[in-house]
Amino acid sequence: MSQQDYTSLTSRFETYLSAHQPYGVPDTLYEPIRYINDLGGKRIRPVLLLMAYNLWHEDVTPALPAALAVEYFHNFSLMHDDIMDEAPLRRGKPTVHIAYGRNSAILSGDALLIRCFDVLLEAGRHRGISADLCSCMCKASLEICEGQQMDMDFEKREAPTESEYLEMIRKKTACLIGVSLQLGAMLAGASQTEVSALYRFGEQLGLGFQIQDDYLDIYGDAARTGKQQGGDILQGKKNFPFVHTYNTISPSDRIQFLNDCVLACHQADIKPVIRWYEQVDMAHYMLDIQSRFLASSMEELDQLSDSDSSRLQDLAIRLMVRDH
Amino acid sequence: MSQQDYTSLTSRFETYLSAHQPYGVPDTLYEPIRYINDLGGKRIRPVLLLMAYNLWHEDVTPALPAALAVEYFHNFSLMHDDIMDEAPLRRGKPTVHIAYGRNSAILSGDALLIRCFDVLLEAGRHRGISADLCSCMCKASLEICEGQQMDMDFEKREAPTESEYLEMIRKKTACLIGVSLQLGAMLAGASQTEVSALYRFGEQLGLGFQIQDDYLDIYGDAARTGKQQGGDILQGKKNFPFVHTYNTISPSDRIQFLNDCVLACHQADIKPVIRWYEQVDMAHYMLDIQSRFLASSMEELDQLSDSDSSRLQDLAIRLMVRDH
Numbered sequence: 338m339s340q341q342d343y344t345s346l347t348s349r350f351e352t353y354l355s356a357h358q359p360y361g362v363p364d365t366l367y368e369p370i371r372y373i374n375d376l377g378g379k380r381i382r383p384v385l386l387l388m389a390y391n392l393w394h395e396d397v398t399p400a401l402p403a404a405l406a407v408e409y410f411h412n413f414s415l416m417h418d419d420i421m422d423e424a425p426l427r428r429g430k431p432t433v434h435i436a437y438g439r440n441s442a443i444l445s446g447d448a449l450l451i452r453c454f455d456v457l458l459e460a461g462r463h464r465g466i467s468a469d470l471c472s473c474m475c476k477a478s479l480e481i482c483e484g485q486q487m488d489m490d491f492e493k494r495e496a497p498t499e500s501e502y503l504e505m506i507r508k509k510t511a512c513l514i515g516v517s518l519q520l521g522a523m524l525a526g527a528s529q530t531e532v533s534a535l536y537r538f539g540e541q542l543g544l545g546f547q548i549q550d551d552y553l554d555i556y557g558d559a560a561r562t563g564k565q566q567g568g569d570i571l572q573g574k575k576n577f578p579f580v581h582t583y584n585t586i587s588p589s590d591r592i593q594f595l596n597d598c599v600l601a602c603h604q605a606d607i608k609p610v611i612r613w614y615e616q617v618d619m620a621h622y623m624l625d626i627q628s629r630f631l632a633s634s635m636e637e638l639d640q641l642s643d644s645d646s647s648r649l650q651d652l653a654i655r656l657m658v659r660d661h
Numbered sequence: 662m663s664q665q666d667y668t669s670l671t672s673r674f675e676t677y678l679s680a681h682q683p684y685g686v687p688d689t690l691y692e693p694i695r696y697i698n699d700l701g702g703k704r705i706r707p708v709l710l711l712m713a714y715n716l717w718h719e720d721v722t723p724a725l726p727a728a729l730a731v732e733y734f735h736n737f738s739l740m741h742d743d744i745m746d747e748a749p750l751r752r753g754k755p756t757v758h759i760a761y762g763r764n765s766a767i768l769s770g771d772a773l774l775i776r777c778f779d780v781l782l783e784a785g786r787h788r789g790i791s792a793d794l795c796s797c798m799c800k801a802s803l804e805i806c807e808g809q810q811m812d813m814d815f816e817k818r819e820a821p822t823e824s825e826y827l828e829m830i831r832k833k834t835a836c837l838i839g840v841s842l843q844l845g846a847m848l849a850g851a852s853q854t855e856v857s858a859l860y861r862f863g864e865q866l867g868l869g870f871q872i873q874d875d876y877l878d879i880y881g882d883a884a885r886t887g888k889q890q891g892g893d894i895l896q897g898k899k900n901f902p903f904v905h906t907y908n909t910i911s912p913s914d915r916i917q918f919l920n921d922c923v924l925a926c927h928q929a930d931i932k933p934v935i936r937w938y939e940q941v942d943m944a945h946y947m948l949d950i951q952s953r954f955l956a957s958s959m960e961e962l963d964q965l966s967d968s969d970s971s972r973l974q975d976l977a978i979r980l981m982v983r984d985h
Contacts, residue, residue, distance in 0.1 A: 366810040455799035468791035475779035482772040486690040
């Protein structure tokens with residue numbers, strides 16, 4: 338089976354997305370949807386869905402509607418999360434609630450979530466698996482909401498434990514990557530074992546992907562990431578380095594650590610926080626955790642009989658060790 | 662076929678709803694959902710679904726999950742609409758965004774919408790029509806979003822036309838009543854003609870129901886409705902009486918009419934607005950429109966062969982001529 342690479346599948350998906358932008362009456366409901374769909378991004382979830390499908394079928398055309406559905410879900414969640422986080426910018430442009438108002442961002446987000454399910458029902462019709470696809474998506478979607486709620490709940494606490502943090506990112510981020518691969522495999526007619534293996538591959542990949550995001554916040558090169566170094570620290574986000582440090586240092590040190598975090602309002606003030614990270618050997622610790630996620634994701638791929646998963650392997654490595 | 666009355670079906674549904682309140686981790690996501698489900702209300706949509714099913718089957722048990730799904734959808738839309746309308750109270754209690762915060766109302770609303778689809782998929786499984794039920798729900802849901810968007814867009818205009826207003830309430834209110842009856846009929850195994858007839862019956866009923874709401878705002882007895890007389894006028898809502906008056910009087914009169922509406926900030930100030938309504942013979946006009954909706958809803962019921970729809974007829978009349 339000739340496998341298509343990330344770039345060609347991305348461009349295939351972009352074309353499909355553009356050709357399927359939603360319009361309707363009143364169009365004020367659909368314009369914010371087209372706006373967020375047009376903002377770009379890596380399109381990781383739809384392309385992973387296509388790659389999963391591509392393990393069994395050369396022509397990915399029948400999987401494009403399902404790929405659209407997962408991108409719709411992702412964009413719906415960005416629209417609503419950005420309201421909750423009061424984020425002014427996304428990919429360098431005003432977020433939907435800034436560009437169109439908060440009420441539009443709520444309502445167009447709702448419409449986009451509904452379109453996700455509608456498109457997914459259509460996507461499974463030719464194989465008679467519409468209800469199964471939707472059911473998997475519902476379960477994942479609820480977990481994603483739970484992850485976002487956990488994240489909001491953490492903000493009200495001093496710090497979650499490390500395992501609570503990992504459970505939060507599993508739900509909030511990894512779940513959608515898992516279900517994208519799962520849906521692709523289901524559409525391809527893969528066995529239950531293979532479908533589950535691809536879900537877990539995606540889940541482990543998603544965990545590693547998020548840890549890499551947190552890693553790049555401190556150790557990334559701002560010129561490559563396009564983000565301010567220590568941005569999470571400056572915004573007071575309880576990311577993995579924060580959680581690990583808090584739970585590693587002695588309770589008596591925590592007061593000083595929290596104090597240093599609170600005082601880090603400008604780039605010049607993040608050094609004391611970085612020193613705490615050095616004290617707990619953060620870089621090595623995070624790379625170690627990541628390599629474990631990578632290893633477990635690779636193990637899942639071994640369960641795919643008769644398929645050449647080398648492209649997925651390559652991609653997993655690229656997504657985890659990326660520098661931006 | 663012995664048909665069950667509204668009261669007994671309502672109590673049957675209330676029991677089912679209470680026994681199926683959602684719990685999960687973190688429970689902060691599900692508590693606002695249980696709160697809104699517990700707020701009560703007439704449960705019109707789920708009970709209409711059960712009544713539609715009951716036209717063909719005595720035991721409504723297999724239709725209870727679908728009834729739950731439409732009530733979930735209704736409560737999801739209330740949660741989000743209340744944020745958009747900045748409503749502090751619903752049924753005399755704080756709205757979800759007041760009781761739990763705006764972010765919770767957004768996120769728990771999302772989770773409730775997802776639960777609606779999840780429950781609906783389960784509801785259709787025993788008949789193998791999960792995807793069909795969900796597909797109808799998706800189409801109706803999108804129309805409901807469109808209706809809410811039209812309503813928000815109207816706020817930014819001087820006044821919509823009468824037919825634009827009717828199209829808005831058809832989408833925003835009547836659609837969900839239509840789809841509730843439709844889903845009940847589909848689950849019952851009704852013919853396509855019967856399913857469509859029940860949808861249209863619900864749509865006409867929903868239109869009449871909303872017009873009655875608007876009518877009661879002016880001509881209702883506050884002691885019976887539990888609402889302030891002229892509440893819509895005081896809130897500056899562009900309801901049917903406003904729209905009809907604006908479009909009936911001469912363009913030169915409109916300035917004075919709009920001025921009287923703007924000045925109506927207290928109960929004592931609504932009299933000039935009521936006088937405009939008298940000038941266009943509002944009460945008769947609205948009762949006439951309503952009786953036309955009632956007549957067309959009844960015509961649809963004639964298409965149900967071999968079923969005794971007298972209970973639905975009774976209910977339609979009761980819902981339209983209700984005094985509260």
